[in-house]
Amino acid sequence: MSGATGGAPAATAVPGPEDWLRAIAEREDRAAFASLFRAFAPRIKGYMMRLGCSAAQAEDLVQETFVGVWRKARLYDPAKAAAATWIFTVARNLRIDLLRRERRPEIDPDDPALVGDAAPLPDAELSGKQQAARVRAALATLPAEQVSVVELSFFAGKAHGAIAEELDIPLGTVKSRLRLAFRRIRSALDGNS
Amino acid sequence: MTIQHHLGDDLLASYAAGGTDEATGLLVATHLALCPACRTAVAAFEAVGGAIMAGCEPADLNAGAFAALEARLGRAEPGSSVPPASPAPAFAPAALSAAAPAIPQPLRSYLVGPLDRLRWQRVGPGVRRVPLRVGGGATARLLELAPGLKLPRHGHTASELTLVLSGGYSDESGRFARGDVEEATPEDVHRPITDPDGPCLCLVVTTGALRFTGLTARLLQPFIRL
Numbered sequence: 001m002s003g004a005t006g007g008a009p010a011a012t013a014v015p016g017p018e019d020w021l022r023a024i025a026e027r028e029d030r031a032a033f034a035s036l037f038r039a040f041a042p043r044i045k046g047y048m049m050r051l052g053c054s055a056a057q058a059e060d061l062v063q064e065t066f067v068g069v070w071r072k073a074r075l076y077d078p079a080k081a082a083a084a085t086w087i088f089t090v091a092r093n094l095r096i097d098l099l100r101r102e103r104r105p106e107i108d109p110d111d112p113a114l115v116g117d118a119a120p121l122p123d124a125e126l127s128g129k130q131q132a133a134r135v136r137a138a139l140a141t142l143p144a145e146q147v148s149v150v151e152l153s154f155f156a157g158k159a160h161g162a163i164a165e166e167l168d169i170p171l172g173t174v175k176s177r178l179r180l181a182f183r184r185i186r187s188a189l190d191g192n193s
Numbered sequence: 194m195t196i197q198h199h200l201g202d203d204l205l206a207s208y209a210a211g212g213t214d215e216a217t218g219l220l221v222a223t224h225l226a227l228c229p230a231c232r233t234a235v236a237a238f239e240a241v242g243g244a245i246m247a248g249c250e251p252a253d254l255n256a257g258a259f260a261a262l263e264a265r266l267g268r269a270e271p272g273s274s275v276p277p278a279s280p281a282p283a284f285a286p287a288a289l290s291a292a293a294p295a296i297p298q299p300l301r302s303y304l305v306g307p308l309d310r311l312r313w314q315r316v317g318p319g320v321r322r323v324p325l326r327v328g329g330g331a332t333a334r335l336l337e338l339a340p341g342l343k344l345p346r347h348g349h350t351a352s353e354l355t356l357v358l359s360g361g362y363s364d365e366s367g368r369f370a371r372g373d374v375e376e377a378t379p380e381d382v383h384r385p386i387t388d389p390d391g392p393c394l395c396l397v398v399t400t401g402a403l404r405f406t407g408l409t410a411r412l413l414q415p416f417i418r419l
Contacts, residue, residue, distance in 0.1 A: 030263070030266075033266075034259065037259055037262070040246075040247070041254055041258065041259075042251030042252055042253065042254055043246055043247055043248075043249045043251050044246060044249075045251070045252040045253075045254060046249040046250045046251050046252040047245070047246045047249040049252055050249060050250075055252070058252065059254065059255055059258065062254065062258070063258070063261065063262055063265075066262050067262070067265055067266075070266055080236070081236070081239065081240070081243075082240065082243055084243035084244065084246065084247040085236075085239050085240045085242070085243030085244075086243070087243070087246075088239065088242045088243040088246045088247075089239055089242075089243075091246070092210070092211035092242065093211070095211060096211055100328075100329070101328065102214070102215040102327075102328040102329055103215055103327075103328065104211075104215075104218060105215065105218045105219040105221075105222040105223070105299040105300075105303075106222050106299060107222055107225050107226045107232070107297070107298060107299065108226075108298035108299065111226060111297055111298040111301075112295065113226060113295035113296065113297035113298070113301075114226050114297060114298075115226065115227045115228065115229060115372070116229065117229040131236070131237075131240060132240040132243060132244065135237050135240035135241055135244065136240075136244050139241065139244060150241070151245065153203075153206070153207075153210075154206060154210045154212075154238075154241060154242065154245065155210065155242070155245045155246075157210065157212050160203075175203075178202075178203060178206075179202065179203075182202035182203070182205075182206055182238075183202070185237050185238065185241055186202065186233075186234045186237050188237060189233050189234075189236060189237045189240075190233065
């Protein structure tokens, strides 16, 4: 199967989401699209409901996310992000656009005013998939108490005060746990880990 | 140019998670255009988002969800209608006067023209501003302060984020120049003084009105309203 994914040197025996995205971008591969849908659609729906969407809203967001994935697959850069990360950003932006009816300000990579990297990052040669693996590894080493505040702030979208109430811990503890967790997560890509 | 004052991890993570309001997101993204280090941090936090989403408890989809999706694909071929990665700039950076620094995207797309053609409102001696149209609860504006200006000592009723675009100022927390961000909470009271060698242009995002502490400043407040 790896030969069918464009013969990339890094391609492994079993094609994964990054290969599926490339197949969609290169030849509108509907089988790859179906694989991607099976792998991610139910998770995206679960994620949106966890963020407070109704089942119907979550279903709509899944539809729009996959239309976006199909259309924008050519913009996906495997050097920058894992497939799951990129699909997350597509879903996140659609949620802001469709539910909050706000714009999502983002940098323009082609902006002449953009300040480039002063020096290549120590791990700039890592693919997005490898970077994501490092971040997941960093998450796996966090104490459970830090993971729970990251999850609540990050994907339940809860304010720090609400987390303190829910977990019945002082606000300062929420903030210090988040600070420690964020530092560990950042260091996964800084090369300081 | 080295940025000394970065955005806090909680704001960067909130931006990556999609939790910031539009005005705050505009300030974060404009800082990111000037700060490669914070871009790396956002990439890490987005990878957390991807991992969390991919690890979420799956929810059953409606029967026929994929068929409905496939029916739409014929009308949306990949690459056939790729939208630009960001809104087209309202004007080219070259249109800025030579002395003015380039305003990075996405802030540029919120301005209706070059800096010297914006509708500046004079709000006090040596202070002028342009409110920006953003959705959500927080407000965003460009603020330009005259060189060598001493602002009245003031606090904040909510949080205020200031991103320096050109020039600089100093206060109790240090010196702030292009790309630097100052986060002020309701507890912070500061008295900024702008650099003497040129005006200081900032993007300021507030979620509440400023609160001045001195008597003179309180009397001035209705007129200043930074």
